[in-house]
Amino acid sequence: MPAAASKRPRRGSGRVTLAEVAAVAGVSAQTVSRVLNGPQNVPAATVDRVRAAIAQVGYVPNRMAGGLASGRSKLVAALVPALASPVFQETIESLIRSLAANGYQLMLGESGYDDVDEVQLLENLISRGPDGIVLTRVLQSGLARERLASSGIPVVETWDLTPDPVDMLVGFSHEQVGAGVADLMIAHGIRQPALVTGNDPRARRRRQGYARRFVERGCLASVSDLPVAEVEAPAPLGSGRRALARLIDSGRAFDGVFCSTDMLALGVLMEAGARKLEVPGRLGVVGFGDLVFAADTTPALTTVRIDGRRMGQLAAQLIMQRAQGQAVAEPVHDIGFELVLRDSL
Amino acid sequence: MPAAASKRPRRGSGRVTLAEVAAVAGVSAQTVSRVLNGPQNVPAATVDRVRAAIAQVGYVPNRMAGGLASGRSKLVAALVPALASPVFQETIESLIRSLAANGYQLMLGESGYDDVDEVQLLENLISRGPDGIVLTRVLQSGLARERLASSGIPVVETWDLTPDPVDMLVGFSHEQVGAGVADLMIAHGIRQPALVTGNDPRARRRRQGYARRFVERGCLASVSDLPVAEVEAPAPLGSGRRALARLIDSGRAFDGVFCSTDMLALGVLMEAGARKLEVPGRLGVVGFGDLVFAADTTPALTTVRIDGRRMGQLAAQLIMQRAQGQAVAEPVHDIGFELVLRDSL
DNA sequence: TTGAAAGCGCTAACAT
C-alpha cells in the first residue's frame, strides 16, 4: 500500500496536467510529452489515443514547466526604441509572424532613451530565459552590452551594420544610403543640397554619407557647409513643415532636400505646397522608409525602401536555428536598400 | 556522511542560481528569495549582505522557475489585430511602460484576420501562464472566447464597450462617437453628410451612430441613403484619396465627410486639395484618432481624440491588481472620447 | 516503443 497523503499540501494551479492526460490515455506522462514534442518516434495508434485524451480533458501545456525542464523557452525578446516609430513596425510584425508560425512568442521591451532603464529592462527580459534577443536599436550602455554578451543568449542586431556586432546582425549601411541618395540627386541635377533630419544616431550616419558625397562631387566646400534642419526624433509631419520653413527662412539657397523619414518628407511636401514652391521643379525631395503613403502623396515621393519584413524574417530564422542547436553559417547579413524613384525628384 | 553523488547526472543551465548566491551570502536560499520578492520582512543588514552577494556573482533570477513555483509569471499577453494600425500604438506603448515599471513583461500576439490562427495563438499565449490578457480586438471565434473564459486568466478588452465582456473592459462607445461627430457637423452647417470608412466592425458601428443621427435630424431619409465609400482596413492615405474621388464621381451631393481614420482623412484632404475643392468652405472633413500629424495638416484636421495611453494604463492596472489577488471594484471603464475642433470643419 | 526516476530553479508551507 502506498504511503498516506503527504504531510505538506501544495496548491497546484487547478489546471489540467500532463499526468491527467496520461491517466486518461492509459500511458505514461513521458509518452504524452513525446507526442507533443515530436510524434515521430511514437506509433500512430498511440498518438491518436493521446491526442484524443488531450482534446477530451482540454489540456493546455504549461510551457513554463517545459521551459524550465528543457532549457528552451520558445520565447524571443525584442527591444525597440519606441513603438511609435513606424519604420520598425514591419520588422516587428514579420518577426512576430515568423516566430508564431513555429510556436515561438515575442516579448516586446521598449527602451525609451534612458541608460538605466535599458539595463533593467534587459535583465528583466533575460530573467525570462528567452531563446534569443532581437535589437532594433544600438545598446546605449556598455553595461547592457556586457550583460547581454555574458548571458550567452543568441542576439540579433538589426537595422544597422556595426563593425563589432555583439553576435549576429541583419542590417544595411546608413552611410551608403546617404551616398546613394546624393548620387541620385546629382544625377537629377541637384547641385545645392539640404537636409532635414531627426537627431538619432542612424540618421546622423546617413547625413555623413550624404554630405561627404556632395563634397566629393564638388557641390559643397565641406561637410559642415550643408544646410541642415535637425528635429527631435521620432519626427512627425509638423516637424517637417517647420524644418523646411526654417531652411527657407535661413536665406540659404538649396534645390534638393533629403529627409530622414518619409513623415518628415510629407511635411516638407505640404509646406512646399502651401508656399507654392514647385516640387520637383524648384525643389527635389527624397524621403526614407517608403512608408505606405509614399506612393500616394502629391507629387509621389521618391524615397529609400528598406525591406523591414525580410529583416524580421531573417532575425527570426537566425534565432530559431540557434535555439535548435544548429550552427549559423552566415551570422551577418547586409540586406541593402533600394532607391524608389517617383515624382518628387 | 551524505549519500554519494547522484546516479543520474543532469545538465543545468550553467547559469548562477539562487543556491550559489545563498552560499556566498551565508544564508539559505529562502532568505535570498525573500530579499528579492519583498525585503520588508528581512533586516537591512541581511538585505545588504545578500545584495552584495548577488552583485558579486552576477546573479540573474530565473523567472520561469519562480513563476512555476509561485503561479505568478509577471507576464501579460496582448492580442492586436495588426501592429500596422497606428491607433493601437499608444495603447500598447503605455501598456508596456506601465507593466515594465512594475517588473511585468508584455508578450505581443498578432492575430491577422483568420479564425484558426486566433485559437492557436491564444493557446500558445495561455500556455505561457500569463497573469493577464489584454485584447485590442474583439475575438472572432466563439471557441477562442470559451478557451479564454475557461482559462481563468484575467482578461481586459479594450477599445470597445461590449454589452457582455469576457471579464474586464476599458473602452468607449463607437456609436456615440458617430453620433457625436454628426452633431458637430450639423452644428457647423453640414446638411448632406457622406462617409469614408474602413471595413472593420468598429468603424461600422461608428457609421451606424453617424447615419442614425443624421436621419433623426432629418438630413437623411434613411440610414441607407448615406453616401459611403468603404475601403479595406487598415486604410492608407491613398485609399482616402481614391475614396473621395469615388464619392465625387458618383455624382451624389455632399458637403461633409467623416473618415474612419485620420490617415483616410489626410488622403481626403490631399485629394480635395488636388481638385481645388475648398475645405472647409465646400467640404467639411472630420477624422478619427487624432494621430500625431492631425494638427499639422492644411487645413488642420478636426477629429476625434481617444486616450489610448489611459486605456493602456488602466488595462495594466486592472491586471496587476488581479494578479496580486486584489478584487477589482470597477471592472468596466468607459473612458469616453473628445471632439477636437480644428480648421477642416 | 515505453516507462521510472531524477531534477530544472524557484517559492509556499511549515517549523523554529
Next chain:
DNA sequence: ATGTTAGCGCTTTCAA
C-alpha cells in the same frame, strides 16, 4: 528573522 522540506509540471536520462 531564518531555515527545512516538498513540490510547481515538465523533460531528460537511463533502463527495459
